[in-house]
Amino acid sequence: MTSDTELLEVFDARAKRRDSRRDFFKAFGTASALAGGFVLATKTDPASAQAAPSDADILNFALNLEYLEAQFYSYAANGVGLPANLLSGPGTTGAATGGRAVAFTDPVVAQYAREIAADEIAHVTFLRTAIGATAVGQPAIDIGTAPSGAFSTAARAAGLIPAGASFDPYGSDEAFLLAAFIFEDVGVTAYKGASPLLSSKVFLEAAAGILAVEAYHASIVRTTLYAKGIATPAAMIGSKTIIEATESVSGARDSLDGASDIDQGVRATGAGATLASNIAPLDGNGLAYSRTAGQVLNIVYLNNAAVTGGGFFPAGVNGPLRMSAAN
Template sequence: MTTDTELLEAFDARAKRRDSRRDFFKAFGTASAVAGGFVLATKSDPLSAQAAPSDADILNFALNLEYLEAQFYSFAANGVGLPANLLSGPGATGTATGGRRVTFTDPVVAQYAREIAADEIAHVTFLRSAIGATAVGQPAIDIGATPDGAFSTAARASGLIPAGASFDPYASDEAFLLAAFIFEDVGVTAYKGASPLLANKVFLEAAAGILAVEAYHAAIIRTTLYAKGMATPTAMIGTRTIIEATESVSGARDSLDGASDLDQGVRATGSGATTASNIAPLDADGIAYSRSPGQVLNIVYLNRAAVTGGGFFPAGVNGTLRLSAAN
């Protein structure tokens, strides 16, 4: 497992290049033909050297991510996780540990949390139904606030908390929003990267529909973080202001998922940096970017290497697509 020190060194190195970044098409990687379409992937991605995954493989991969999001939001908004009837299936099933209700102080954030929780639970329910008997069960998920847990490891390596400290995503509205920011942006890029792999047009349409919802969610989270950061510029999440914290998390994700430097926080860059926000992280043509399954797993496993578990999924995800990319 990559150590906190190694992650921090990687994030620091990436941060030095952030001001000159975002040459999207040049930096992103190699286009490889898969399943009659195209998926953007790095050369180190496991999919670039493998036969095309089946539609069931892709949907089960997405289901793992939906388990993670649904459990986090359900605990944060409602104080309880997913019901047992949504957890069973093939694979090494496990529990979601460490979640709890957030004591929200902003009623708008509380309402957003409840809305997104309901949407993510619906995604789990839908995908399980669409896949059928081969829908994988929920793997073990870490959404707690212990010093050695996934949230704390990510926050510490991002420079938000010092060594040995904990990051508690349930401690405040702002902490919850930043934790949600980690998941939602990754979910958007994951669905966009995986959609071209689907051969069945019915599944493709469904995946596009879920992608749209995840993009709505991401925009809600990014807009709210930006607004809070502008309204109270000195408000802190750990050692960073709210807007700086999104940049730290963005740099962390970029450092984990390969040589590309595409991820973006909510602070605008370039000529509009002082007069515009950056709610939609896009390329120069206004198009959202993609991540391959291997790159997504780098982030949720919190590891730049090719591994089969760690981070938010301590024992890995269930299904065929469970190996992260080698970066």
């Protein structure tokens, strides 16, 4: 293959991803109007901004994300949420609503789900112990299937379902994996971005340990989605094939977290793409990329503006790091 052909393929891949992001903005505008609470309205809360967050602030921010992951996986794998003794603490506490068990048809996916659920519950327990008395309580979390809910809004914005429809992450193995794909990739980039801000070596080691586990989880989810997409190329998640669905979700996340084009699906792009998967989403140096706390909140709030709640956290996360970035 000539170098000119390779360059054309790379440029074509970039153009397609830009188009995907533009489509996302159009779809998200429609979805937001339907969802009411997910509109792209800018809010301001100067008290939420903090130039130099403390280690406790950073760990509490991470704890909010672990509540979300632990509740989703616990319901999907076990049919129940976190126990009450892991939910209390400072802040506005709330329930995790809408979760239920998945009737898995693939025993391997079921075993993965149970393993990841146990890991995420352990993360919540560990962080609450490490932070101590100031560990924030669980905020309100939306992991349901309502047409106006977080999962459905995200799926509709990614072009997987039409207006007014709902997305059920508990309805099939593939839908569960795609929902997990949303959370795990964000978790990896969140810990990667937060770790350098920690001043305590003890906390840094702990964050690095959780980052490694989240990366393992992300790899499991991405590998399984890719394998299922290759084995059954005609299988669909909503209106997309399995592999296309990962690319649509990736484009949606990229449209929320700023101008940079860093997020990636599970299929390689560019020259030689048909010969390779993209299980590890990396930068040009082979390194995992990072997101700031604000960018992470853009994704979990399903909003590219500076707001203090929405999406999977209808009333926002607890702690001082609660405002998303203005993108």
